Every structure is written in C-alpha cells, then in structure tokens.
Amino acid sequence: MVKHWRVDREEKYEIVEKWFLKDLEMIDGKEADTDNPYFDMHFHKVYNMEAYSCASKYTFARTLNKLNAMYLKKDLKIVNFDDTYLNDDAIWSSSNRDFLVVMRVCFYASNLLCLSLCRFS
Numbered sequence: 015m016v017k018h019w020r021v022d023r024e025e026k027y028e029i030v031e032k033w034f035l036k037d038l039e040m041i042d043g044k045e046a047d048t049d050n051p052y053f054d055m056h057f058h059k060v061y062n063m064e065a066y067s068c069a070s071k072y073t074f075a076r077t078l079n080k081l082n083a084m085y086l087k088k089d090l091k092i093v094n095f096d097d098t099y100l101n102d103d104a105i106w107s108s109s110n111r112d113f114l115v116v117m118r119v120c121f122y123a124s125n126l127l128c129l130s131l132c133r134f135s
Contacts, residue, residue, distance in 0.1 A: 033057055035082060040091040041075055047096075072099050 015031040033055070040056040051065040053075075065071035075092055079100070082090045092100065099114075 035078065036086055036088070038078070038082075038090065040093065041078065041095075043071065043075065043092070043094040046094045072096075075100060 015029075015033075017028045017030045019026050037057050038055060040054075042054040042056065044050055044052050044054065049068045051068050051071050053063050053065065053071055055061045055063055065074060072095065075095055079090060079092060082088060
C-alpha cells in the first residue's frame with residue numbers, strides 16, 4: 015500500500031505496507047451491481063480498501079488474478095465482481111471498456127423504454 019501526497023509541484027510516494035500474493039485468500043468487491051470503488055482484501059486479516067475508481071478496482075483484481083494464474087496457480091477467490099469485466103476472455107470483453115459500458119447502458123435504457131410503453135390492465 016502506498017501513501018501519496020503532493021509537496022509544491024513534486025509528488026511523493028511512501029510504501030506504507032506490503033503483502034504477499036501467496037497470502038491473499040480472497041478479494042471481495044462488495045457489490046458487483048453498483049459502481050463502487052470499495053473492496054476488501056482477505057489475508058490473515060481483512061483490509062478495507064478504496065480504489066481511485068471502480069474501473070481501477072477491476073483492473074487491480076484482473077492484475078492480481080493474472081499474476082496468480084501465472085506464478086502461483088492457487089485457488090484465489092474473487093467474489094462480488096461482475097465476471098464480464100473481470101475476465102478478458104469473456105464474450106463482452108473489449109480493449110475499450112468504455113464502449114462496453116455505454117452499450118450496457120443503452121441496453122438497459124431500451125428495456126426501461128419498452129416497459130414504460132407497455133400497458134398493464
């Protein structure tokens with residue numbers, strides 16, 4: 015974990031805490047259905063974390079997952095994340111994730127429009 019601050023025009027970074035990937039048991043994204051930058055990392059103790067954004071939270075989880083698959087090959091639990099964005103080989107995955115988000119919003123908006131036009135008796 016790195017502490018970041020700015021002194022005049024210079025940015026400073028300080029390593030506050032280190033963890034080993036082999037000790038990571040689980041990453042809990044807390045809520046897969048919302049745009050939420052908060053997640054928990056489960057080691058021998060649970061650490062509550064806040065990413066810069068939801069996109070950076072998913073990027074971090076994907077990176078840990080790839081590092082685990084490449085080097086440790088252990089069962090790393092990643093829960094409460096949307097698998098569509100977590101796996102690069104998913105059918106909806108693309109190199110430009112913004113397009114995917116816009117496409118999903120349009121899909122949900124069209125569903126809402128259809129539901130609003132339906133008459134229920």
